[in-house]
Amino acid sequence: MDLMPTAEQDAIRESVRAFLDKELPMSRVRALMGAPADAYSDLWRGAASLGFFGLGLPERRGGAGYSLTEEMVLCEELGRTVAPGPWLGTILAAHALAEAGNDGSALGQLLAGELRAAACIDPWGGALRVEGERVTGTRNSVLGAGLADGFLVVDDAAVLFVPAHRAVSVAAVPSLDATNPVGSVTFRDAPCRILSRDRDAAARLRRAAIVLSCADAVGGTARTVEMSVEYAKVRQQFGKPIGSFQAVKHRCADMAVRAEVARSATIYATVSARDATADADFQAAVAKVLCANAYLQNAADNVQNHGGMGYTWECDAHLYVKRARAFDATFGSRRTQLDALVAQFRAA
């Protein structure tokens, strides 16, 4: 048992952070918010050249041969800097295509950063009809829909990949979390590839979506602690740095506790999902509940710690509030997860 990162995971973290520090400083993050899809081309190719999208795939599929735990490290870094774009959808689509094997070109394009995929996992929009290799139906509030040229669709018992096509239309809307612009995706007898009809495969992808989005939340949660601490050290009132006041110091301490709780639960859930343990779904639910609690509360406390500045558009604190809301709302909210846990207790 060892829940600390390996030397390789530390190295991955360093290289991802170095890339993001250079290519995605907050000024660039803000520039990409609301920008059209083609503004992402260079960023995506740069990330692909470092192997971001195939980190957890076997080498024979063009990946780096690591696993979900290394993708967790990547997603944590992406969350830390509220990286805009359909990162998770692209990573998950690559997973699904690699598992299905005998891919054709889509997987190669995803790994090369030439294709971005959004993940349609939440069932909003009603039942989908799949006939032959064609799909009809709608998926609402899909994260990153407007930036994607392919869609991973995870239904109850089917996993599909739907490439961009004239039978696929996206209605993008202005979004609360501008780093993850949402849209409705409508398939009208759209050509698709059926990657799996296996319930387990769908469940695995759903679990991966939960734990990797938790990793994103862990990164954001930890970043709110850093932001608050940095600010509390330099902001002076009553002739002292505000971090010396216990009201602020103790709030920061509580933020640090939440961040560690969220991180621990996410690591445990990710390893459980990687190893497909019997309680992997339970652990994913636990991680989601605690990450949502931690991220929402830390993001709110971070605004508070920044005072009047924290309430402005200019201060980055609100970006984390909004990313936390998008995190909680998707892939099974904390309330949904709690209800699932209660149902388990009742059934026991």
Place this chain on the structure above:
Amino acid sequence: MDIKFTPEEERFRDEVRAWLSQNAPKTQPPEHDLKTRSEFDRAWQSTLFEAGYAGISWPKEYGGRGASLMQQLIWYEEFARAGAYEPSTLFVGLNHGGPTLIARGSEAQKAFHLPKILRGEVIWCQGFSEPGAGSDLGGLSTRAVIDGDDLVVTGQKIWTSFAQIAQFQELLVRTDPEAPKHKGITWVICPMGLPGMEIREIKTMAGGSDFCEVFYDEVRIPRANIVGALNDGWNVAMSTLSFERGTAFLSEQVRLTRLVDQLIEMARHTPLGAGTALADDEVGRRLALLRAEVEALRAMTYRSVSRTARTGVPSAEASLIRLFFSELQQRVFALAMEILGPEILAWDADGAPSRVTPEHAGAASWVSHHLTAFSSTIAAGSKDIQRNIIGDRILGLPR
């Protein structure tokens, strides 16, 4: 990153589980009868000692198990899972006094005290806090003056658990009133019952009188009982406290998971409105959150143990766990009170379950847990001090 234990560790787990299921006492001594409790603890500790499970974290050369950190974790998990009774009157000796002597004691002190502590033959108590020195422990004022071969101690200690049944006390005294406050303190072994000592029990809000205040009026303690150097007692004490905040609370954390599972079972059978407490959505969600939180507590503990296994020293992050645990524990028992509703109203402050009707005995023990848990955000560094430690030492915020 891995959540699996090695085959060797799993064998150790099997061995421990089998032994505990055969040997852990099936009964518990009455909570408020300290004499019976201490005899019970002594017998149980002696059983543990004979089987080689006493002092699981103590080095082998001092008679301990010398278990690896992973084995300690497994031991504490299995101990809690078996519902094994914690010999709490021996806690200070096994987890503070003993480890401090191991770290800083002289050979003579070790040879005399360690075997007795390990076998459960002696009870130790802690003489740190004073009426004027709680969170600000360094401000303690109990004086000790050197007179020939003795330290002559005058002052008062408070919140001393088991002083009334203990044979020894780890005592902090001020030996140099001129030095800066953390520099003039000495750590000394005080045999209980010396002339000039007076012990008064303090009844707690939970009903028991586990703890006491201790008065010293020119009490003569041999200088040979000083542990470490004269005036170096603060450093000696800190080696104990970091231990306390490291592994000693592991079994408490594991036990809490077990209690939450019991609480869920209780909710299944406790009527609420037209159904049961578990059928109620609000109670259900709160239980689910607590269950998730104790699961995260375990992951957090595993992470802390992983970190310590790499670095070899207890990590500062233990304060994060301690704070999370102590507040979580209070939430668990507070929810138990709500679930039990009117069942909690029959409760005997003198802790005699026989005086509460049998059908209320289960509820009464939850009430006791609830009341006792108020101390968990006060003892061993209050939650406010824990937050200061996190802010100052982990986050580096200005003081």
